[in-house]
Structures are given as structure tokens and as C-alpha cells.
Amino acid sequence: MLEVEAKFAVRDPGEVRARLDRQGVHMARRQQEHDIYYNAPHRDFAKTDEALRVRYDDAGVTVTYKGPKIRVGSAKAREEFNLAVASGETLEAILSRLGFRRAASVSKTREFYEMGDVTVTLDDVEGLGTFIEIEILTESDREDAARRIGVTAKGLGVDGPPIYTSYLEMLVSKQK
Template sequence: MLEVELKVRVPGLDPVRERLLALSAEFCGKAHEHDIYYNAPHRDFGKTDEAVRVRYTNDHAVVTYKGPKIRKFGLKAREELNFSVESGETFEKMLDRLGFTKTLEVNKWRENYRLGRASIALDQVEELGTFAEIEIITEDDRENPTPVIEKIAKDIGADGTPILESYLELVLIQRNGDR
């Protein structure tokens, strides 16, 4: 499965939300997401451009592996594998016992919308500000969803410069003063 995504910084969420609703996008809920990222003992995910994350949303925990970014279709694309765990805390202990180390925690407040095949997230990210993400997941890596994603971005007023970095990378950049 390939996740193709456009992420842009937006000055505020209200105008984007209004345009989404005017397009009859389906509101799918909102939640606080607390993400804990880990690095592996056998390779440096910062160098391999991979990520392992435990995400807590309400009383639910999901583990995610993200493969290296692929510069495909002019947007960010990467393999993403997800599975739910009964206890995120127990899974974190297991990672610790296996030698994984905590890299960073990211907090965001996310509103989720659906418009056709696209998932749209409006994010308020601690330390970073407000963003819109538009993504389409495709099973066929030859399918190019970029035109659909770019049209939605334009229609909702989120057609700024694409950000290829993850929130993890953006927080690290912010803290290190690299930008």
C-alpha cells in the first residue's frame, strides 16, 4: 500500500474547514493524537528515512511503520504499515526491551474529513502551527493520484508549497534551529 500525500502550512484552519464543508466533505471526527517515535538499535531511522511510531488517540493505540519517502508523482509517497495494539504501553516496553530508543513525541489536534477517495486532515501541531494534509492511499504504485490531490488542495485553499518533511522531522528542525 502506498500513501501519497500533500502537506501544506496554512495560516488558519477556519477558512479551509469552511471550503471543505462547502464541497460537501464528510466530517469524520476530531481527536488529540499523541505520537511517540522510536529509533532502531540496528539502524538509524534518521539516516534510512524510516519511522516507527506508537500513536495514542483517545483510548486507542496504533503502531505504524513508515518506509523511506519516495519522490513519486511530485508529492511525498511512502509505504505505510499500521496495526492496532491492545496496550500501547506494553508495546512500548517491548520496543525498549528490544533496544529501540524514544526519539521524540509529537502532539497534534486533528480534524478528519473525507472527500471522494481522499482523506483530509486539518492539524494543529504543538510547536509547529497549522497544516492541511490531503492523502490518497493506492494499492497500485503505478496509479498517479497527484491531479486529484492537487485539485482538492486548490479547491480548499491549501495549495501552498508542499512540505515533504514529516511532523517528526519538522519538530527536530524547529528545535535544532535549522530553518
């Protein structure tokens, strides 16, 4: 499965919420997310543009592998695999025993809005600010997904350049 998404900084999240409301789109849920990123003992994920993440949120614990980013117009696409796990602590112990090391963590409050197969999130990321992500999961048609994401962004009044770096990359860069 490919995750195609575009991310933008948001100056006024209230205005984005109002535009969503005017389109009849209401918040599906809000949750806290705490993400712990790992680096592999056999390669540097920062160099290979991959990510291994353990996410703790209101629904439970999920481990995610993300492949290298692919630019698709003003969006980016990544191969993504997600697996729910019963115990994050056990998973973290296994990763540690296998030589994986914690690289960084990201915490955010995320609001979800669903527009058919388009997911819009408003993210308040600790240490970074507020962002909107517009995402479509697709098997293959990443160009059409990117086009539809652009149309959605325009309809929500989102302007400014898209951000291609992940929250993890932004936090690591800020800490340097």
C-alpha cells in the same frame, strides 16, 4: 499499501473549513493524537528515512512502520503498515527490551474530512502550527493519486509550496 499525501502550512484554517463546507464535506471526527517515535538499535531511521511510531489517540493505540519517502510530483508516497495493539505500555516495554529508543514525540489535534477515497486532515501540531494533509491510500497508482491530491488542494484554495518533511523532522529541526 502506499500512502500518497501532500502537506501544506495553513494560515487560515477557518477558510479551509468554509471551502470544505461549501463542497458539502463535513468534519467526520476530531481527535487528539500523541505519537512516540522510536529509533532502532541496528540502524538510524533518520538516515534511512524510515519511521516507527506508537500512536495514542481516541480510538486506541496503533504501531506504524513507514518506509522511505518517494517524491511523486508535489506529493510524497511511503509504504505504510499499521497494527492496532491492545496495550501501548506493553508494546513500549517490548521495544525498549529489544533496544529501541524513544527519539521524539509529536502531539496534535486532528480534524478528519472524507471526500470519497481522499482523506483531508487539518492538524494543529504543538510547537509547529496548523497544516492540511491530503491523502490517498493506493496499492500502486501513485501518480494518479498525486494528481488527484493536487486537484483537491487547488479546489480547497490551498497554496504555497508543499512540505515534504514530516512533523517529526520539523520538530527535530526546530529543536536544533
